Amino acid sequence: MAIAVVLVLLVIGSLIFHFASPWWFTPIASNWSTMDDTVILTFWVTGVVFIAVNLFLAWVVWKYRHRKGHKAKYDPENKKLEWWLTIVTSIGVAAMLAPGLFVWGKFVNVPEDAAIVEVVGQQWHWNFRFPGDDGEFGHSDATLITPENPFGLDPDDPRGSDDVLVASPELRLPVDQPVKVLLRSKDVLHNFTVTQFRVKMDLVPGMITHMWLTPTVPGSYEILCEELCGMGHFAMRGRVVVTPREEFETWLAALPTFGATQALAAADPAAGAGLYAVCTACHGASGEGNPALNAPRLAGQQAWYIRRQLDAFRDGRRGAKEGDVYGAQMRAFAAMVQDDTSARNLAAHLEGLAAPQPQATVAGDVDRGRRLYANCANCHGHQGEGIWALNAPRLAHMSDWYLVRQLQNFQHGVRGTDAGDYYGWQMATFADALKDERSINDVVAYINTLDPEPVRTARKD
Ligand code: CUA
Secondary structure: OHHHHHHHHHHHHHHHHHHHOOOOOOOOOEOOHHHHHHHHHHHHHHHHHHHHHHHHHHHHHHHOOOOOOOOOOOOOOOHHHHHHHHHHHHHHHHHHHHHHHHHHHHHOOOOOOOEEEEEEEEOOEEEEEEOOOOOOOOOEOHHHOEOOEOOOEOOOOHHHOOOEEEOOOEEEEEOOOOEEEEEEEOOOOEEEEOHHHOOEEEEOOOOOEEEEEOEOOOEEEEEEEOOOOOOOHHHOEEEEEEEOHHHHHHHHHOOOEHHHHHHOOOOOHHHHHHHHOOOHHHHOOOOOOEHHHOEOOOOOOOHHHHHHHHHHHHHOOOOOOOOOHHHHHHHHHHOOOOOHHHHHHHHHHHHHOOOOOOOOOOOOOHHHHHHHHHHHHHHHOOOOOOEHHHOEOOOOOOOHHHHHHHHHHHHOOOOOOOOOOHHHHHHHHHHOOOOOHHHHHHHHHHHOOOOOOOOOOOOOO
């Protein structure tokens, strides 16, 4: 008897939960309302079956409960009932699945007038490409990827030179324009999802997959990766901003083409050495850094990272936060770097500088630090050498006191909170994993033992 009551309460509770709960679809912002319709239809079919089956079960439990003197009748076969159940179940399953096939039929047929955009996924961020004036994408290949050609486009393919590159995780799309989205991955499986668009698709290494949609509501929507793709999966975010067409065109016109990025002269470290003269007062003649002036070591740091930080200081994504005293100082000096060419030359000079490993100033438990560093090694490398492909700078042989301060800055929201500082935000989420001051010291003490350029011993045959 008690079980029958529990079953009825289960049905009533589920119904109340379904209708009274605050959780429902996010407001839709694309043409795919049919996706919602099929999901709601599925709710109806499974909901009716759930109620009917459980109430029937409760009735059976009550009606055929144990009573003195009553004996159960064994009835193993009932052809008529089995036919009925087969037919009703088939109709229910068909009602759930058939409408989905019509929606899928629309999903795999891209409209003629659709524009195209490419989504490039990698651990752990998004980039985008538009086809340019010719309306066609140039050929791409993962083997062509370098810091100068992060999209891996083929320089010999003339269709690629007008391709427009969006080297940031923020995409813009014009409202009410059907768009075919081509997707490719540089490394592992990812999945491009914007919940408000209702459609999503996997990015598969070695393949170009696609989907299409028409954004219908201007606004800013978060891009999620919905395929477990490693340590930073949860932090693989981006944004799609849907705007009126004119706004979109203005944004697009300001972006560089692949041809323009390839036409840049190679960075000139000698020219960078001239520019560096201003920086030596704090950072030292050979970029060795000076803790007394709060100036970290720069010698040997990767050029792409120095360039990115200079850009961030120049446009206020870094160093503008209240409480960031040393960042504010650096902002004033970064403003003296006139243009991108200067920044590139300066960064190339610093990467080439050799200075002896700085004196250790941080003490900690190296063994404990090694265990904590296992997480950091996923991006920064096992020797703290820094990995460009993961946007993780070199840590080994850098100023240890500076690493401690930056970890604290990330934890305290002094760094990595600016909306435009995507990688800083990612690092802040990882820095939070170091629970206390002691953990920071331990991990930095371990980094002090690493060698970013280990001497490779000759293999013995
Ligand atoms: Cu990319 Cu998860």
